Amino acid sequence: MTSEFPHTPPRKSYTFSDAVNAEIRRAAATGIYDIRGGGTKRFLPHFDDLLFLGASISRYPLEGYREKCSTDVWLGTRFAKKPIHLDIPVTIAGMSFGALSGPAKEALGRGASAAGTSTTTGDGGMTEEERGHSKTLVYQYLPSRYGMNPDDLRRADAIEVVVGQGAKPGGGGMLLGQKISDRVAMMRNLPKGIDQRSACRHPDWTGPDDLEIKILELREITDWEKPIYVKIGGARPYYDTALAVKAGADVVVLDGMQGGTAATQDVFIEQVGQPILACIPQAVKALQDLGMHRKVQLIVSGGIRTGADVAKAMALGADAVAIGTAALIALGDNDPAFEAEYQKLGTTAGAYDDWHEGKDPVGITTQDSELYNRFDPVLGGRRLKNYLKVMTLEAQTIARACGKNHLHNLEPEDLCALTLEAAAMARVPLAGTDWYPGKNGL
C-alpha cells in the first residue's frame, strides 16, 4: 500500500559525496593515504579557457603550407659554451627509469630524437637506453642523487637542477618496493624491494645563495659547456623564477600542478600547487622585470596536450614546453585496447593511475619483464614522433593564422579569455572586452 503523501526523494550530500565517502572507508580500512601516479584530476582553469583572435584587417595571416613558420628554439644561451638547438619547442619532461621501464625510456629517446627535440632523465640515473637513443638528453640533478656521477654529467647535453615538481611542490619522490627490481636497486644503491623515498630538499645546499654556488660547481665540473636548467614547481613562480635567474640558471623549467608524478599522495597532487595557466604570466613577469625574458629561456609544463596548448603557452611568453603524461599516452598508456586488463586491475582505460604498483598492462610504468617485453620501443618511438609532429603542425597553423612567421612571435595580444578566472590568471582580456581582473590595479 502506498502513502497518500509524496515522499522526499533520497538525497545524497554534496559535501559527503559517494567519492568522498568511499575514500573515508578506504582510509579507515587500510590506515594509509591514497598513493597514485599522474597529475591532478580536478577541474582547473586551463588553456581551453583561452582562444586565439586570429588575423583581421589590422593583422594579416600567413599562407598555410606556403609561407614559413619556424619552430626552432635555442636553450642555454646565457652562459653555456654549448647551448642546445631544438627543431621544435616541445620537449620530453623528466621521467625516471624505475618509474618507467627501460623500453619506455628508449621509446621516449627514439621519438624525441626523430622529431628533433630533447628528452630528460629522472630520479634514477641515466640509462644506456635513453642516452643511446636520445640525440639531446637533459640529465636531472635531484635531491636523491641516485646514480649521480661526473661521467654522466659530462655526457649529458644539459643539466636540470630539480628544485620542485608541479604535481608536488615541496615533496620528494617515492618509488614503492614493487618496482625496485635488481637493476633499479643497483642503480640507486638500495636493497631490492624496499620503499624508496627521495628527499624533498637537496642534501648539500639550502636556499638561493647556496644554489648559486652549486650551479658554479656544476659548471666547473663540466667546464662551462652544459646549459643548466633549474626546474621549479608551480608554487611561487614569480619569486622562484627570479631566484633561479639570480642563481645563474640558463633555463627555468616551470611545472604547473597538472604535471604528473610516478607516485605521490593523492592529497598532495590535488591540494598543493597552482595551475600552469596561473604560473606562466608570473614567471614571465619575473623575467621581464629582470630584463632577462628570452635571455634566460622559459620551458613550461603541466597539462600540455595539443599544438593549441603549445601555442598558447608560447603566446604567454614561454620559449618551449615539456610534456610527460601526454607522451606516455602517445606511447599507449591508458589505451582502451587494453580495457580487459585494466578491468582485471579494478580500473578502466583512462582512469588507470596505480603506476606505483608496477602492473601496467601496456608495459610502460613497470619493471616486470613480462609486462615491459610487451612494449615495442620502436613502434612507441614512432608514435611519439607522430604526435610531436602533429602538435608542431597545429601550433604552426595557429601561428600563421595570427600572422606569425615563428612560434616565438606569438604574444598575449593574440589571445582572449573565455572566463573571468582565466582572464585573471593569464592576464589576457576577457573575450569582447579590453579588460582582465587586476589590470591597471583594478
Next chain:
Amino acid sequence: MSKQTFDLSAQSLRELNSALHALKGQTNQTAWDIVNPRGSHAIAAGLDAPLDVTVHGSTGYYCAGMNKHATVRIKGSAGPGVAQNMMSGAVIIDGDASQYAGATGRGGLLVIKGNASSRCGISMKGIDIVVHGNIGHMSAFMAQSGNLVVLGNAGDALGDSLYEARMFVRGTVKSLGADCIEKQMRPEHYELLEDLLRRGEAEGKAKPEEFRRYGSARKLYNFNIDNADAY
C-alpha cells in the same frame, strides 16, 4: 716532473680547474700545490686523474666535489659540501669541515682531522668517512651504504632514516634518528674498523674496541601504518 704550483690570488678558479681537468689518465704532472685559496668555492671539483693536490689554506663550498682517482689534501678547513658525491680517491682535511661533508659520496675516503658540522655523510652511497673529532646533528641522514667512523661524539638524530650504511662512534651519541639502533660489534667489524682507522690516519689515536656500531633497524623499509609515529 716537478711539482706544479697554482696561485689563486693571481689566476682564476676556471684556469685552475681547466688545467686539472686537462690531465687525463697517464700524466706526469701529478703533484699540485694550490696556494692562496682564500675560501674559493669548487676548488679542484670534478678531478678525473690520479693527481696529488694540496690546498694550502681553507676552502669554500664543494672542494673536490665529485672527485675521481685524485688525492686532495686541505691544509686548513673546508666549507660546506666538501667531497660531495666523491666517486673514488681521497680527500684529507687537516682542520674542520662545514655542513654536508661527503654528502652522497659513492666511493673513496674522506678524512676530517678536526670536527665535522651537521649532516656529515648525508645520503652517503658507499663512501668511507673518518672524523677525528665530533660530528653535528642529522649526520648520515638517509645514508645508503659506506662507513662513517667518528672518534669523538655525535650530535642529535644520528643516522635518521638510514639504509645500509654502518656507523662507528667512539664517544657519546646525543640521540639516534628514526630507525637507527645500536648493533653488536662482530669480529668483521673490528677488522673493518682497524683498516678504516689506518687509512683515516687515526692509527694510534683510537682502538677498534673503543667504538660502538650503529645501523638500521630496517623497520621503515616498507610503509606500515603502525610505524606512522616514526615518520
